[in-house]
Structure formats: C-alpha cells, structure tokens
Amino acid sequence: MILKSYIDLYRSAQDRFNAGAPDWLVEARRGSLDFLQQHGSLREAAAYATDYGMNPDRLQLKEDPYKLFSCAIPEISAYNYLVVNDSFCIPGAAELPQGVVVTSLAKAFSTHPEWVKRYFGLSHTDSADWHFNQLFAQDGLFIYVPQGVVLDQPVQLVNYMYDKEARMAVSHNLIVVEDGAAAQVLVCDHAWGETDYLSNRYTEVYVGKGAKYEHYKLESTNEHMTNISTLAIDQQAGSQVLTNSITLHGGHTDNRVQVRMLGEGARLSLNGLALGTGRQRISNHTDIRHQVAGAMSSELFKYLLDQAAQGDFYGLIRVDEGADRTTALQTNRNLCLSADARMQARPQLEIYADDVQCNHGSATGQLDENALFYMQTRGISEVEARHLLMSAFAYEVLNNIGIEKVKDRLRLMIDRRLRGEKYNCHACSMCQ
Amino acid sequence: MLLEIKDLHAEIDGKEILRGINLCIGRGEVHAIMGPNGSGKSTLSAVLAGHPAYRVTQGEVIFQGKDLLAISPEDRSREGLFLSFQYPIEIPGVSMVNFMRAAVNEHRKYRQQEPMSATEFLRVMKQKREVVQLDNSLASRSVNEGFSGGEKKRNEIFQMAMLEPSLSILDETDSGLDIDALRIVSEGVNKLKRPDNSTIVITHYQRLLDYIVPDVVHVLYKGRIVRTAGRELVAELEEKGYDWIKQEVGE
C-alpha cells in the first residue's frame, strides 16, 4: 500500500480509529491528515508498500497474553508490561510506589485525561512520521511518576509482533517523570514466526527538573521485521538521561532519538549498539538540540557489521544561539567484518552559540590484525580471538549503564549473539 | 633436538628478509641472537610464531619433531612455542584476566584437560605475577593498554610464566626496562628455566646476557647467520661492534 491508501483507510474507518480518543486528539488528527496529504513523505516509505493488516477495532487476544508470553529477565525484577502488535495488554495488578501510574495509553485517555492532554505531543516535531503515528496509534504504554518519587524497579515493556498475516503495528508510549523523580524503562522488541511485520512506534518522554531517566531499547526480532521507532525526550534543568538502543537481531531497523535540552545543567548520555549480519539494515538517527546554556550531552554509537549488513549513523547536534557553555561530544565507531558490509556515517554539528565545547569523531575499520595475531600466539584460536575483540568493542557502549544486573544481562546477550546464536535473546521466554 | 631451522627464506611484501637461516637448538639450551638493526631478528621471530604477513619461500622448520610451518599460530603456541614481542600489542577492552584465562584454557583443551576453575586460575595468576613482580593493578587492566614500555615487557614474561613454553623467544625483552626491572625480569626468566626447555634471547646488549647466560651466541646479518660461537663472542661484540664481522663477510 502507499500512503494514500492508508489515508483512505483512515477516512473510511475514522469512527473506529477515533473510538475512545479524546476530542483534542480527534481534532489533532484532522491536522495530521492535512499534513500527510500535503507533505506525505514517511521515513522508510518503501517499507509501507506491503499490504499490512491493521487493527482499528483493537481486537484483543482471547487468551491471557501474559500467560502466553510470560516475559521476564530472570535476574531482574521489573514491572512487566506487554504490547501485542499495537495493543497494550492489561496486566494483573502490580504494587507500584505511591502515586505512580503505569497503564495503557488508551485507558489513560479516560482515567488520567489531564495528564495525557498536558504531555501528549509536547516533544513532537512536524514530520510525516509523527502525523502518521498520531493518526493511527491508539494505544501504548503510559507511565506517570509523580514529583520526587523513585520507581524502585525498572519497567519492562515488551513489544511483541504476533500474527499469521502481514501486520502493521502503530503505537504511542507516553512517559512522564516529574521533577525530582526517577525511572528506568527497558523496551524489548520481539517478533513471532516468519510473518512480515512493520512497526511504527513513537515514545515521548518528559523528564522534569532534577529528574533521572534511563531508557534501554533492545531489538531481537528477525529478518521479516521493519522496525521504525522514534524516541523523543524533553529534558528540564538538572535532569539526567541515559539511553541505550541495542539492535541484536532484526530485518530493517530505523531508530530515531530526538532530545531537547531545555534546562540548564541537563545531562544526557546517548548510546547505541548495532550488530548486523545477513542483509540486515540498521539506521540510528540522533538529533540533540541544545536550546539553553550549560547543558551537556555525550553520545556513543557503535556498529559491528558482518556479511552484507548495512549500517547508517546520522548524528546531528545543534547548539542554538544563546546556548553558551554547552558541552556536546559525539563518538561513532564501526567495524566492518566482511567485504560486503557497508557503513555510512554522517556526524553533523550546527553551532550558533559561543563558548561551547563540541567534538565529534567517527571511524570505520576492521578488526585489528595485530591484536588477533598477538592473541593467537598465546594459543587463543582465531575464532575466539575475534570474539574477544568483537565483544570488547561492543561492551564499551554498556559502560555507563547504572543497573549492574541489566548490564550483566546485556553483556550475556551480546556475547551469545556474537557467538552466532540466532533469534534468541534469552531475555524472556517468548522465543525459546 | 627441540628446534631445527633449515635454509629458511622468508619475504614480506615481496622483499626477501630471511635469506637462508640455519639454526639448531637442543633441549635445555640458551641461545643468544645478536645483530645490527634491520638484520632480520624480529622477522625470524615473527616467521617462527606464524605471522601471516610473512611468506616463507624456501626451507623448513622442525619443532619437537613437527613441521612447524604447517601449523597455525595458535597451535604453535599450544605445542610450546612462546614469543615475547619486541613491541607488545595493546588490546583495548580485553582484560588481562579474560585474555589469560582464554589462553590458559585453550592450552588445556589442546592437552585434553578440563578448564581451570576460577579460583584456581586466580591463584595461578597471583603466583606467576610474583615471578616478575607484575603489579596486580596491571593484571586487572586491558591487555597492555596504556602500559609503560617496561611494564609491557614485564607483562610478556608474566604470560610466558603462565603458559610454561618449551621454547621461548625473547625479542629485545631488555629494551625499555630500567636497571632494577632488568634484574627482576631476568631472574624471572631464570626461575622459569627447566632442564628441558630452551630460550632464544634476542638482544643488542651484554647486560641482559650477564643475567641470562647463553650457551651459544649467533650473529644475524642481512638475513643470514654469519657467525656462531660461545658466550665469549658477546664481550667481543660489545667491545668492537659489528664492523669487523661485516668486513669478514665481505661487505
């Protein structure tokens, strides 16, 4: 299908898509429809050509999905939530800290209408992807952490693609971490079977003054998956944010992270790791806007590409006029393990302020032959020597992860993936 | 015989560096190889260790009865060959512990032994560190990363202690070591000496050979061994340099 067909689909089924949406959203969707009709250029537009099924009526699975796909990282206790395709599955009651809300966005439209209205769309930029998502996304995860509250365990969200026929899933997560609060979110993307899937997911995060937020996104899907995601974060003064997007297995991955530094003293650590094999395509597009003075961002993205995998890194750092005393560092390191692997790196700095410390560096190379030989002279096989070098390269992006158990788990998963174990991230029981 | 090198020729990037090396080393012997810069000493080490950049064009090498040139670098190590690099390689992100554990366990696997337990491994590490007084903080860092020149050399001999080779090639292990370190490292090498293992010491200076006393001394020049004698040759070279040898071989 092409964009026009989706627009027609929306038109013909408007009532069904808008059932349960608040008035302001229905109104906003009119704007989105206009936008798409005028500037309809989606990221990865070609990926939408397949005739994917959608789910305007929000049909739920008959069985209890939490039983079907019980997912937990064994060593990590977390609050677990599941989105099957585009629908949030309401879990059994969990005991959350005082005042914390974790629920379905569709439900929050009616249970917490003020909060949703206040924060929904705050971070958006006018892009076809945003409007497409706004038009079709009816559900997702909603988290609200009130002022000063620390969420004691990570929230784990599993996005699970599950269908026998080609399926598109559009979802919207909204995460609000109020002033002085703290939360960690781990998002795992999985896909069942050999069906063609397309997902377009938008996650908005509001991080209040002095608040702390960590966001880990882990993709372990398969070659039939096109995974398009946007993570848009607004950081207020003195807030600290850490993100890490790790692609272990997938088909075509397009991650975009947009962060706006809106308050003095905000600190951001933005990280990513892409492991590509086969004909995988992995793109990470980051966009950091320093809009005020005295904020700091540092960015590390690494790619390890084998066979005919293709990697793309585009990193924009923009320092607005007046955003003096900004520190912004960007590092991109890539290894191409085969002659057919391709990497494209495009760092970009746009600086309109004075007295800033900005730095970017990008390098693409191969495994160090001298190091390989050195290890071999110690009796380490070439395969093992390569493995040691590859994992050392990959682990660096985990360095500043605060939760030791998450770090250990990710290390293990990367290790297994680099040893060539397929389609199984061992993070949960879904694919086992 | 532990090692027999017969008429070995090798080239790199089409340039012939080794031009007919003949060398025999018996069990328990210490041989010194000296020679001017660029004469091919490190090249010989690299060829023996199996560096892929070098092409052997002629000759053969028998190590403990096996055709050394036919086996992979890792198997050469597992068979008991050890090279202490003139310029040890830094491996960022790979910890000394993981590196050494992988090496020791691959050696054990080759001998059909079970991997060493974690506690046993740490105990052995500690014991071998003491042989060369390698600081514990170095052992917990990435392999050679940011090590000083002397620390790197000490680390080479520590690895030798861990792997207990039957033939060690020490390529300018003395360069970069301060006076005390030179003594400590040499004593370490001597402690590791057994009646059945052998050492090739490549050096420019008498100092090291005062500690690690050679049975036989060779001079390598332009890719050939041009002179072989007893340890008295060391003092003669120290005094007179290489010119007289160059003259003798007609240069």
Ligand SMILES: Nc1ncnc2c1ncn2[C@@H]1O[C@H](COP(=O)(O)OP(=O)(O)OP(=O)(O)O)[C@@H](O)[C@H]1O
């Ligand atoms: N890739 C190369 N292409 C051409 N010549 C090379 C290459 N690598 C090394 N050589 C040459 O091979 C020769 C032998 O070098 P080698 O390192 O073996 O000398 P050496 O005896 O160890 O010297 P030193 O005492 O300085 O350590 C030198 O002339 C060097 O320039």
Ligand SMILES: [Mg+2]
């Ligand atoms: Mg040399």
